[in-house]
Amino acid sequence: MPKMWKYLLASPVLCSMVLCSATAAFAGEISTPAEINESSSTTTPVVKADNSSQDQVMSQVTSVSQLSDVQPTDWAFQALQSLVERYGCIAGYPNGTYRGNRAMTRYEFAAGVNACLDRVNELIATATGDLVTKEDLATLQKLQEDFSAELATLRGRVDALEARTSELEANQFSTTTKLQGQVVAVVSDVLSGDRVNNTDITDKNTTLAYRARLELVTSFTGKDTLFTRIEANNITNPNINTPEGNLFFASADPSSNANIGTLWYGFPATKNTQVKLIAVGGAADDLTSTVNPFDGDGAFGALSTFGTRNPIYGQIGGTGLGITHQFSDRLALSLGYLSGTANDPAPKNGLFDGAYGALAQLTVKPSDRITVGLTYINSYRQPLTTGSNAATFQTLGDAFSSNSYGVQASLGITDNIILGGWAGYTNSRTLTGQRGDVDIWNYAVTLAFPDLGKKGNLGGIIAGMEPRVTSSNIAALPEDSDTSFHLEAFYQYKVSDNITITPGVIWLTAPDHNDNNDSVVIGALRTTFSF
DSSP states (O other), X not given: OXXXXXXXXXXXXXXXXXIHHHHHHHTTOOOOHHHHHHTTTTSOOOOOOOOSOTTOOXXXXXXXXXXXXXXXXXXXXXXXXXXXXXXXXXXXXXXXXXXXXXXXXXXXXXXXXXHHHHHHHHHHHHHHTTSOOHHHHHHHXXXXXXXXXXXXXXXXXXXXXXXXXXXXXXXXXXXXXXXXXXXXXXXXXXXXXXXETTEEOOOOSOEEEEEEEEEEEEOSSSSOEEEEEEEEEOOOOOOOSSSTTOBTTSOSSOEEEEEEEEEEEEEEEETTEXXXXXXXXXXXXXXXXXXXTTXXXXXXXXXXXXHHSOGGGGGOEEEEEEEEEEEETTXXXXXXXXXXXXXXXXXXXXXXXXXEEEEEEEEEEEETTEEEEEEEEEEESOOOSSSOTTTTTTTOOSOEEEEEEEEXXXXXXXXXXXXXXXXXXXXXXXXXXXXXXEXXXXXXXXXXXXXXXXXXXXXXXXXXXXXXXXXXXXXXXXXXXXXXXEEEEEEEEEXXXXXXXXXXXXXXXXXXXXXXXXXXXXXXXXXXXXX
């Protein structure tokens, strides 16, 4: 049996519409029009490809709906639809009819069968045209024999890899959680300076300390994030009798005991809105961008607290909520509320009655090289974390509230030079005891050199004035008499993808904004291990 007939028999439609009808036709059983009309419910219509009448010419149709006298309720509708729309070998009359009950001649039948068989042969040729030949199979067999040793080796490697993958899957930490870590080891010392505020600087010994973090980053939906950080930190700031020049990676309560340092859950509220619920350890950089290339959270970038970000951000910390809405790629609004006493049920504490910081920031990117942040912070009992003793309220035990305003900017001059800086103003008002107001200013100019020396390195220079009380009507917080400048330089060298070494120095020209004090130079060597 020829191949095309095998394919033809495999098609129930063609078999019933063509072969079965052909058997009847060649047996001499073509009915007359009258006979067809009498038995239209039991006789199968045959394929039409031509018309024996000389006054009518059939036209090809592409959809059975073009035949006005063919209805979906007709018993042969599906077969006719397949021949028209799938095989394209059915013609209708110029008036848009099919005339399914009309008798046909043997010539018409032969023409219809031939048209359908031509279409079937065309489909078969298309489907089998790209199949391999015997010559191709012989070539492949020879190649397999020639490279049998290499193929066996490769098969063994694949089997070993599958076994290892199965073992990893069986013993993996979690299907939803990624474990990452970081260790910051610091050698630091006060290199020069003897007296500040009429008191000798006694912390002048070289120290070696560390900050270790293990972080669990979990996602349940692929779009949300549960972030858990376990931390131990025994790095201590050298006591130079002023908060100026303190190190960002140092701890306010140094200890080698591990605890949960940060815990938050973030998720998209809408396509352009992100929500972050912070249980513990929240900070300004969890709520918004601080617009400073030196803000590496103590592990990278600047060494000092002042050089890491605008000091007004130091009033934000603790437990609360953050929301960021991205209006476009160029404009975002961040809102946040964090309380430092959220877990304390005592009077004048708790989530809403204790110390807090509330932030609103508009971040604008006029171009790919320019970023500007406009910041407002309202806080209660949240002092600045760096600056003079007066600016950080070291001698004031009264309750106070503050309103702070900041502008931060970053300008990429070239791919390897970034100019940045900020200015911050804080107005604080005491609410108990000695009532009054103080004005506090700070500013800085930064210069970053990405990829200095090689890709991944970073050079940095910071020059500015740490928070200084410029006016005050509170006797316990007198105005700072002079101006001290903070000068910092560091070079972050990338040893590998997992190790960086950063030497740097911090120079305070008149610590505590007092020219009578010795200038102080602090040196630090930071090594960061990431895994």
